[in-house]
Amino acid sequence: MAPMGIRLSPLGIGVFCLLGVGVLYHLYMGSLSSRVAAFLLGERAPAAAPASRVDLRELLAVSLLAAARGGEEVKRVRESNVLNEKVKSKTREGADERMTLGDQLSNRQMYYLIRNAFPNLQINTEEHLDPDGQEQISWDRSIPSQISQLIPQQQEVPAESITIWIDPLDATQEYTEDLRQYVTTMVCVAVDGKPVIGVIHKPFSAYTAWGMVNGGSNVKARNSYSKTPKIIVSRSHAGKVKEVALKTFGNETEIIPAGGAGYKVLSLLEEMVDNKEQADVYIHTSYIKKWDICAGNALLRSLGGHMTTLRGEEIVYTGSDGNEGGLLASIGTDHSALVEKLSSKLPDLEKSSHK
Numbered sequence: 001m002a003p004m005g006i007r008l009s010p011l012g013i014g015v016f017c018l019l020g021v022g023v024l025y026h027l028y029m030g031s032l033s034s035r036v037a038a039f040l041l042g043e044r045a046p047a048a049a050p051a052s053r054v055d056l057r058e059l060l061a062v063s064l065l066a067a068a069r070g071g072e073e074v075k076r077v078r079e080s081n082v083l084n085e086k087v088k089s090k091t092r093e094g095a096d097e098r099m100t101l102g103d104q105l106s107n108r109q110m111y112y113l114i115r116n117a118f119p120n121l122q123i124n125t126e127e128h129l130d131p132d133g134q135e136q137i138s139w140d141r142s143i144p145s146q147i148s149q150l151i152p153q154q155q156e157v158p159a160e161s162i163t164i165w166i167d168p169l170d171a172t173q174e175y176t177e178d179l180r181q182y183v184t185t186m187v188c189v190a191v192d193g194k195p196v197i198g199v200i201h202k203p204f205s206a207y208t209a210w211g212m213v214n215g216g217s218n219v220k221a222r223n224s225y226s227k228t229p230k231i232i233v234s235r236s237h238a239g240k241v242k243e244v245a246l247k248t249f250g251n252e253t254e255i256i257p258a259g260g261a262g263y264k265v266l267s268l269l270e271e272m273v274d275n276k277e278q279a280d281v282y283i284h285t286s287y288i289k290k291w292d293i294c295a296g297n298a299l300l301r302s303l304g305g306h307m308t309t310l311r312g313e314e315i316v317y318t319g320s321d322g323n324e325g326g327l328l329a330s331i332g333t334d335h336s337a338l339v340e341k342l343s344s345k346l347p348d349l350e351k352s353s354h355k
């Protein structure tokens with residue numbers, strides 16, 4: 001049997017084409033009108049975007065770069081000898097809080113590098129940012145092989161759980177005195193208030209220590225720590241720390257005064273470039289800001305160490321800038337035994353300071 005075919009006259013073809021155009025027009029207007037209706041009714045986009053997540057390895061990589069970039073400014077300004085030193089405020093104890101061009105320029109580099117890479121994250125930084133001084137610096141999103149080899153898997157956390165703390169120049173007082181070995185730039189990443197990534201960079205020796213809790217570190221604790229601890233303390237904001245240390249550990253205790261919270265944390269670790277002093281415990285008794293201590297806290301935690309208030313409470317890195325309860329940092333030592341020892345002396349010391 002011959003196959004059956006449909007034959008259309010030229011008029012039939014014309015009618016068929018018109019029908020096709022009509023169908024297409026109807027479909028298009030339908031989707032357009034539903035969009036117009038959604039707009040008029042103020043409806044939102046149909047599917048909610050998934051909550052944004054951030055890979056902690058990326059944050060570590062950008063923190064390393066920020067600390068190094070800030071450090072270049074710190075070094076350049078110091079070498080120029082034009083520090084434009086100012087007193088920005090007073091501490092509670094009445095000491096001058098200094099700020100220099102090195103603090104400001106480093107702050108700008110570090111802040112905008114991280115902010116431009118992660119615009120949605122909460123960033124707390126020590127120095128004031130001038131809105132006219134925005135930097136267009138960007139990060140190429142590459143993760144150094146040293147990090148990706150040590151931490152091969154993504155470590156994603158929700159963006160809203162993150163708080164970043166930047167100290168663009170730790171040991172400003174010593175920087176003005178040209179005591180370069182104490183100076184660091186620091187970045188810390190806290191997740192739900194817990195310090196998780198710590199970067200401490202020494203601009204004058206091009207040295208960086210970093211650690212990520214449950215990730216890794218490029219530094220190590222020492223093999224052993226003395227039972228009669230050498231205690232490292234502030235040289236320019238000492239408060240009553242020497243009295244506390246001697247009362248707690250005995251009059252023979254060796255006390256090492258040094259600048260910078262970053263430097264003092266590094267002195268608890270294995271010997272490294274330019275950190276001549278080695279200590280067993282770091283104690284600070286007065287108020288201190290979270291950008292000064294967060295990176296050291298994260299670095300110590302990543303290596304199994306501790307940084308707490310003098311009474312052993314964990315320091316929470318969200319909310320206010322200040323830490324009120326003093327500081328006790330140790331590694332390779334029974335931290336809770338140190339807390340116990342200190343806590344037994346604190347009431348007497350508090351009484352004597354109110355007399």
Ligand SMILES: Nc1ncnc2c1ncn2[C@@H]1O[C@H](COP(=O)(O)O)[C@@H](OP(=O)(O)O)[C@H]1O
Nearest residue numbers: 091169170171172234237259260261286287292
């Ligand atoms: N009582 C206090 N009040 C305010 N800041 C303090 C402080 N004690 C220490 N700091 C800050 O903590 C950092 C380390 O202090 P120190 O070198 O005395 O150990 C320094 O930060 P910056 O240099 O970033 O300002 C210092 O200003």
Ligand SMILES: [Mg+2]
Nearest residue numbers: 126167169170
């Ligand atoms: Mg500072």
